[in-house]
Amino acid sequence: MARFDPIASLRPHIRSLPPYEVLADAVSIAAEHGVPADQVLQLDGNENPYGPSPKALEALRGKYAAERYADATQGRLRAALSAHLGVPAECIVGGAGSDELIDLIFRMWVAPGDRVVTCGPTFGMYAFDAGLHEAEFVDVPRLDDWSVDGPALLEVARDAKVVFLATPNNPTGNSLQAELVEPLLDSGALIVMDEAYIEFAETESLAARAVSEPALIVLRTFSKWAGLAGLRIGYGVAAAETIDVVMRAKQPYNTGAASEAAAIASLNDVEELDRRAAILRAECERMVAALRQQEWLEPYPSETNFVLVRAAGHQGADVNEALRRRGIFIRTYGNEQLRDCIRISMGTPEQNDRVIAALAEIGNELSAGELGAASG
Ligand SMILES: Cc1ncc(COP(=O)(O)O)c(C=O)c1O
Structure with a gap:
């Protein structure tokens, strides 16, 4: 044989x-x-x-139990994020970087052949995950000033399962036009707003909106603002019912003890x-x-x-x-x-x-x- x-x-x-x-x-x-x-x-x-904030460095010097699995329910992390964002803890989930949550969104909602849309040039992970999950990937090119081509995007979003938009966008550095948010939410697709760089921008986060808007998931990260890229810790904000299923579908111990300790300490060093x-x-x-x-x-x-x-x-x-x-x-x-x-x-x-x-x-x-x- x-x-x-x-x-x-x-x-x-x-x-x-x-x-x-x-x-x-x-x-x-x-x-x-x-x-x-x-x-x-x-x-x-x-x-x-x-790099990490002074309090995060202090936490990393031993204020966590490396020999134990971190809390699968992410209780302390979600409570700290809840206080930081002003949204209920049951609307928040932690991930091993926002990258893990992008992958999780594909695993949960995108079947082979489903249409996934973004507006390039943008973060490469959306296309990478689309390939990994056999999605139909549609890139609606940005205009010359890097703004999103609203009419073209809304047209293809109508038949899409998920639309990923980074705001501010990597690598172009600009935010999504605010007037596109409502029509996008009405498109019938799941709208994922990737706010990896939002702490640097004047643009208001949509995290609070995601709590009461089932068509919206907001992704954030500790990699940029908090200097924890190597620890792989990010989070998503969505309606409580959505987060409930995300908590059930994620790897149980996806956020490490050291990463959680550093993230929580960062929220005390805002x-x-x-x-x-x-x-x-x-x-x-x-x-x-x-x-x-x-x-x-x-x-x-x-x-x-x-x-x-x-x-x-x-x-x-x-x-x-x-x-x-x-x-x-x-x-x-x-x-x-x-x-x-x-x-x-x-x-x-x-x-x-x-x-x-x-x-x-x-x-x-x-x-x-x-x-x-x-x-x-
Ligand atoms: C737009 C955008 N989203 C997400 C990420 C990934 O962030 P994380 O380190 O939380 O996985 C990056 C990293 O460069 C990014 O540019």
Whole structure:
């Protein structure tokens, strides 16, 4: 009897799954360029350069039971989030990052062939999960100013199971037009508002609205504002009946003890985290203004802790390579719409100065023809 062949036996859609574009191993790539680890600047993941808050760090130093499974009902986390958001605890669920909750939404509501809609360019996880779950994935392209094409979106949303919208959006940095919320909720689809960057923006969160709106799920995270990306902790807000079934469908111990302890401590350190977020926002404005001075760069307005920048006439990949030689890691894109763009996550003011100076140098190299990237 022939032995089991795990590759030949794969479900066909898994075999052909395009890989998710993950963050580079910055330290080893920088080492290839002769850049020591302590000179590496990782500004490619929209993470928080200030890291966890002081109270979260203190909690991580032992205020949790690593030898025990965390509470499957997430009682303390949900109570702390309830107080923070002003929504009932039974309307909240924690996840191992909002990524896990995106996957859970697919597992719960999307059958093979169901239509899932988003507006690109946007966060890659929606398309990745659509492939994983055999959904019909429809991307309604954003307009030139990155606003959502309302009429086109509402048209395809009518036959959709789920619409995922990041607001503010990654990588474009802008929020969803407020006037689209009501018609979207009336479309018949489940509307998932991904508010991963909402703490940086002026835009009001829809979390409170989700409590009484069965067609809406709001996703939030501790990865960005709270600097806990490596701990994988996020949450969803929805109507109590929805959260009840989500609690039953999720992996019982999906949020780790250390992650929960750090998340709860972060909610007791809001003032400090908001102060840091304000610095990152101010830095983003400063970066936009500084890059506008460099004639080869066109930064887009941003409401977040990162900025998308067009390097018209140049490949983002070439700019990326020139930055990597200097130990600076940013994000680039393979798709046509963003081929000449780079996305820079905000660092500390000193780190951002390094980026601005490096881009000025690269601009000079480009105009001297040294980079060989000036293709149309
Ligand atoms: C729009 C958006 N949603 C969700 C996430 C994932 O967040 P988490 O770390 O909570 O999984 C990201 C991460 O970059 C993001 O940009």
